[in-house]
Amino acid sequence: MDTRYSRQILFTPIGQDGQSRLGKSRVAIVGMGALGTVLANHMVRSGIGYVRLIDRDFVEPSNLQRQMLYDENDATAHLPKAIAAYEKLKMINSEVEIEPVIADVIPANADALLHDVDLILDGTDNFQIRFLINDVAVKHSIPWVYGGAVAAKGMFAAIIPHKTPCLRCLFPNPPAAGGETCDTTGVIGPVIHIVASYQAAEGLKILLQDEKHRNPNLEHFEIWRNLHTQMKISAGKNPKCPACGRGKYEFLSYTGEEDSVAAMCGRNSVQITPVKDTQLDLDQLAGRFSPLGKVERNKFLLRFQTGDHTLVVFPNGRVVVQGTDDPAVARTLYARYIGT
Secondary structure (H helix, E strand, O other): OOOOOHHHHHOOOOHHHHHHHHHOOEEEEEOOOHHHHHHHHHHHHOOOOEEEEEEOOEOOHHHOOOOOOOOHHHHHOOOEHHHHHHHHHHHHOOOOEEEEEEOOOOOOOHHHHHOOOOEEEEOOOOHHHHHHHHHHHHHHOOOEEEEEEEEOEEEEEEEOOOOOOOHHHHOOOOOOOOOOOHHHHOEOHHHHHHHHHHHHHHHHHHHOOOHHHOOOEEEEEEOOOOEEEEEEOHHHOOOOOOOOOOOOOHHHOOOOOOOEEEEEOOOOEEEEEOOOOOOOOHHHHHHHHOOOOEEEEOOOOEEEEEOOEEEEEOOOOOEEEEOOOOHHHHHHHHHHHOOO
16 A cells, blocks of 8 residues: 555545545646645645646735745745745655646637546636636647635536536636635635645546545535535526537637736736747846836746836736826836837
8 A cells, every 4th residue: 555645545435446536737827826735735645646736826925824835935035826825835746747837828828738637626826817718628628627716605516528518608608807806805725625625626526536425515605604505506507608508618719819917806916928939038128127226036937126016027928017007107108118
């Protein structure tokens, strides 16, 4: 018996055969924030053979209250979350192949990032990316587990393409902007662990093909007031659903005509993702920016503070402009300092 996994193997629904199956499985985790760090911890410790960590962001002090893989050194160094998580996880289980990917999941890259795994786990904080995940999952028949948490509330559901309702069956369109987010309403750490642990458990059942025990519900709970609701969703499959009913993957539609510019809710920041990756020389930029403002640099990104704004620049041309939620202002700063 493998000593590392001995207690997990003793659990009858897994056993030695199940452990072997997990060791051959491939999982992608989208978002390495609060949910993602717990999900990654569970997947790596349980012996999943390959885990891809995808995240666009970097560690900040405000993350440390609930994003359990990170520490103060990661925040001080402004490490990308995918890298900081990788550094921690490789010390936890060297047997697992872990691939960190510093990227924003957008229509241009979603298919390439997610099409080759057995399971996708949702660690994101916005529905736009979840609908992208759903399109890829339905297109390639990849199971995925949705999860969300804010304040003391959380929910999750396992989605098995062409068997269960997909996300668009349950939510035909992304919710309107202005809803609760962790950055505007807050969140407590315990609800994160509860949601992500349920997600991880459903993920293991899916990888082990344990249909008997898979949860058929959309589960919702509020742990401060001790509320728990189960919504059975099996009857919610919509034959006219654009994604799983008609095979139209509208969120994957990509014209390739313009850069992606998106305000980051509650962050007073705007992210600009170029239409095509542009290999920037960060050392050269650091030299150019130094006379103009404060510059901080690690091997993954560059931070340039000019007046009331900070530009966080990644090597592929993606920039997070901090200090404004106005896309027009962000575009102006991008053009001024990075180019068009």
